[in-house]
Amino acid sequence: MIGRDAGWLKFYRETVDGLEISTEAIEKVKEREAQLAKSAVAECAFMTRLWQGDIEGARKTLLDVLDDTALADAKLAGWYSVWLGATYEAEGDSDTSIAHYKKARSRLSPWLNVPFKSEFDVKSEADGKKTILQKTLLAENLHGPQALGDLIAKLRIQAKTLSSAEASSNSKEESVRRFGELLGFAASRPDNEYGFGPDAIWIDEQTAYGVAFELKTEKNDPAEYNKHEVSCGTAC
Known part of the structure; x- marks a missing residue:
């Protein structure tokens, strides 16, 4: 058993008990968690429809939540852009896939190893x-x-x-x-x-x-x- 100094414990309890979290901060956390829950459902639907061969339907599940997900978690939205880019690339739509890969690089890292130069570039x-x-x-x-x-x-x-x-x-x-x-x-x-x-x-x-x-x-x-x-x- 690890012992703690009684004075330190008293100070810690008094400090923590005295902290107040604003209603606005609590609401922001609730909104973020609610959005991420919707994003998780969309991920499952994306993978399921992709497995079933419904590429267009799979893409739509992520496109519907992409912008809102970016507000809650930019890096997660970056990975969604990677997945979306891959579906377009698989179908030979280079321009659209490059657009999504560029978004992914801007949200994740410029070192992300995906195609990012279009014919125009x-x-x-x-x-x-x-x-x-x-x-x-x-x-x-x-x-x-x-x-x-x-x-x-x-x-x-x-x-x-x-x-x-x-x-x-x-x-x-x-x-x-x-x-x-x-x-x-x-x-x-x-x-x-x-x-x-x-x-x-x-x-x-x-x-x-x-x-x-x-x-x-x-x-x-x-x-x-x-x-x-x-x-x-x-x-x-």
């Missing part, structure tokens, strides 16, 4: 040189529409920091760097990293061109700028 890659932004968007697209949405959400977060009056100069400079990185550029903060140079710089390593940013975020309020400050960075 392959043709786009073979069309010749592309800008760094085009390459970034094409690469994100391979992971499905959710991945593009995630990229946009991340860009919006950085834009919100840049437009915030409360954000520090350091956070704004980092947001500029991060924004460029998200767009596919080699982005850095020379002034912060080396003690001289612009606040941030984006470099297109493919063309060896870059663009520098000097934010002047540490200016006093009201800020005054002159031509000399705008035309050169902190190294001037």
